[in-house]
Amino acid sequence: MEKKELQKKLDPMTYHVTQEQGTEPAFTGKYWKEHANGSYYCSVCGQKLFESGTKFDSGTGWPSFDKAVAGSVKIRQDERYGMKRTEVSCSKCGAHLGHLFEDGPTETTGQRFCINSCSLDLKEKSKK
Ligand SMILES: [Zn+2]
Structure with a gap:
């Protein structure tokens, strides 16, 4: 999408x-304290x-x-501002989402995707 269109849309x-x-x-x-199922x-x-x-x-x-x-x-090394971080972006459109850290709380992945709310759109599952 063109930059101008994106500026209008977002x-x-x-x-x-x-x-x-x-x-x-x-x-x-x-979404930082959102708990909905979706x-x-x-x-x-x-x-x-x-x-x-x-x-x-x-927290x-x-x-x-x-x-x-x-x-x-998509995962990419980000060294801007003199910090070594891992940038996370959308694999389809390249939108920046947030960063990935290796201090996640669960044993399954050990990873923490720290994502900006405004990069996300929650669609809730209909409650049964
Ligand atoms: Zn995208």
């Missing part, structure tokens, strides 16, 4: 985070990225997951 924070590798302020996003999709292209079952409370103020949907994210 709100300023979402544009900043997904297209300029920004970070939303902690404890301000819409799936999280890329807020730019709609690709499915995370399942609510892998989300956990990290960081950003939504955190211990696992991404297979093939949905």
Whole structure:
């Protein structure tokens, strides 16, 4: 999608985070304390990225997951600002999502995907 179209489609924070590798302020996003049952999709292209079952409370103020949907994210070393971090982006549209850390709480993956709320779109599963 063209930069101009994206600027029109996305709100300023979402544009900043997904297209300029920004970070939303902690404890301000819409999903950091969300516990609904459902799936999280890329807020730019709609690709499915995370399942609510892998989300956990990290205390960081950003939504955190211990696992991404297979093939949905791209992982890349990010050395901006003199810090070595691992950047996580959408494998389909390249939107910046957040960072990956190796201090996850679960034994299954040991990973913590620290993701900006505005990069995500939650679709709740209908309650039965
Ligand atoms: Zn995407």
